Amino acid sequence: MSPRDERRGGARVRGAQARRSAASIPERRVVFVVAEGERTEREYLGRIDGKYGRRHGFHLRFPEGTHGRKPSEVVDDAEKLADDDVETWAFFDRDQHPGIPQAMAAARKAGIRVAFSHPAFELWLLLHFQQFAAPQGGDNARATRELRRKPGFEDYDRSQRDGKGITADRFDALTADGGIARAVRNARRLDDDCPSGCCSGRDPKEEGHPPGRCDPIRRDPSTGVWRLIEGLGITDTRSQKG
Numbered sequence: 001m002s003p004r005d006e007r008r009g010g011a012r013v014r015g016a017q018a019r020r021s022a023a024s025i026p027e028r029r030v031v032f033v034v035a036e037g038e039r040t041e042r043e044y045l046g047r048i049d050g051k052y053g054r055r056h057g058f059h060l061r062f063p064e065g066t067h068g069r070k071p072s073e074v075v076d077d078a079e080k081l082a083d084d085d086v087e088t089w090a091f092f093d094r095d096q097h098p099g100i101p102q103a104m105a106a107a108r109k110a111g112i113r114v115a116f117s118h119p120a121f122e123l124w125l126l127l128h129f130q131q132f133a134a135p136q137g138g139d140n141a142r143a144t145r146e147l148r149r150k151p152g153f154e155d156y157d158r159s160q161r162d163g164k165g166i167t168a169d170r171f172d173a174l175t176a177d178g179g180i181a182r183a184v185r186n187a188r189r190l191d192d193d194c195p196s197g198c199c200s201g202r203d204p205k206e207e208g209h210p211p212g213r214c215d216p217i218r219r220d221p222s223t224g225v226w227r228l229i230e231g232l233g234i235t236d237t238r239s240q241k242g
C-alpha cells in the first residue's frame with residue numbers, strides 16, 4: 001500500500017469507526033512518523049504505541065515505503081503523507097548531515113512537525129536515565145558510550161542480534177521509574193536553555209526555535225523528541241516519579 005493510500009485508508013477507517021461507536025469508544029488520534037535510520041526510532045515508537053496508545057487514545061503509524069536516509073529524504077517522504085487531517089512527524093539527526101536548515105524549512109512549509117536530535121536519537125534514549133548537556137560537535141560516540149552503561153544497552157549497536165534495536169528488555173529499562181517523564185524533563189531543560197545561545201527554546205510555532213534566529217547546527221546537544229511524547233499525553237509527571 002502506498003503511503004497516500006494508507007493515509008486515505010486510515011482516514012476512512014477512522015471515520016467508519018467513529019460512526020459505529022460514536023458514544024462508546026473515543027476515536028484514536030493517528031500520528032504518522034517518518035524516521036531516518038533502520039530500526040531504533042521505529043522500534044522505540046512502536047513500543048510506545050503498544051504500551052500507551054490505546055490507553056491514551058493515540059496510534060503511531062510508520063507508513064510503508066518511507067525509507068529516508070538523510071533529513072531531506074525524511075521530509076520528502078513525510079510530505080507524501082502530509083494532510084490537514086493527519087499529524088505527521090519527521091525524525092532526523094544532526095550526525096554530519098548537510099542541509100538540515102533546508103529540510104526544516106521544507107517541513108515547516110508542508111505543515112510537518114520535526115523532532116530533531118543533535119547529535120542523534122541515542123541522546124533521547126540516554127535522557128531516560130540521566131541528563132547529558134555537554135556539546136558533542138555532532139559526534140554520537142560519547143552519548144552511545146554512556147548509553148551502553150545502562151541496563152540492557154551493554155551491547156547496543158555491537159551485537160548481531162539486537163544491534164540498534166529497542167528490545168522489550170531495553171524498553172523496560174527506558175521506562176522504569178518514570179523514565180519517560182525523566183527524558184521529557186531532561187530534553188526540555190536542554191531546549192529551555194537552548195545551546196545555540198540565541199533563543200529561549202519556547203517559540204510556540206517553530207518547535208521552540210525560531211528559524212533564522214536559532215541555527216539548528218548550534219543546538220548541541222538537544223532533542224525535540226520530547227515534544228511528540230509530551231503531546232501524546234503519556235508523561236503525567238504528577239503520577240510518575242523520577
Ligand SMILES: [Zn+2]
Pocket residue numbers: 194195196198199200201208209210214215219
Ligand atoms: Zn534555539
